[in-house]
Amino acid sequence: MGIVTSVHLDINNGWDALNDEVPQGADLVFAHPPYWNMIDYAKFRGKKYVHDISSIGDYDAYVSVMSSLFTRVYESIAAGGRYGVLLGLIRRRGKLYDPARDIQFHGTLVDEVIKVQHNTSSGRQDLSGKYGNSRFTRIVHEKLLIYQKQGYIERSG
Template identity: 25%
Template sequence: MEGGGTCRDVCKELGIAYEGRDLRAGFDATRSESFDALGSFDFVWLHPPYWQMIRYNASSRCLSNAPTLAAFVSALRSVFANCRRVLAEHGKLAVLIGDGKHEGRYLGLPFRTLNAAEAEGYQLAAPEIIRFGHGSTSSKRVYSTSFIPRLHDVCLVLERTSSNR
């Protein structure tokens, strides 16, 4: 889910070996076969769509086009399961996700993401990291009603669940 390649650029700057994939280049992360010849990774970075907040393309395989929230979570679980297979023994998987609203209700996407990851055999490897959206549109907007705007995303750093849990 490398999108425009921010992670690729950061790795290049830091001199870290990098492999990037995305549906827009034909790689469907929900399919187990996509991962067959990839080898293993010390670190996997995932930045999935926040369900339907932004539609990235017209493909039914895109997580932004999942018809229901349950279908989105189910697809995310498949991605977690596939990534787990290619994670090195002490490898970490980080996922960046923010919340969104659907039909006037908050979806709780960061919480659903953690639940989905736990169901696929991950546990938190670190406290959650909050990415504050300094430059986001909503940080400058003036709202007519009083409510708490969402100004952050959550980064969850995960590792395989230890066997004694």
């Protein structure tokens, strides 16, 4: 893709998306945030981070925090730049949550990519071959949304 420099940020390596600055001027940001509290990353890694997004208990609070985060991401990118966000569905007590639909994103949606999701809890079978929750169709995909900021990037070559 001709990427010259890339920066990789996660609370796990000391960068807190909710409080630290988003690096400015990137042509492309790729974000893979927690799908609400589907996986408790703190517990998963045996470490507790105070601002871990996956510890937000309330869905509306999660959506609001993520909407603010993506406003900051949008503001941070260069004119004409793009950001992509990979998100999946969550089913909780029979209710379906779709953060990709509920979070407010800025810019123009220029692409939507459907990706097969592996190792989901709804995809696990018991010894008789029955899926965990057979009342619903299994969740087997994630969505990569790509948004573009208005403007023009002058490129050499």
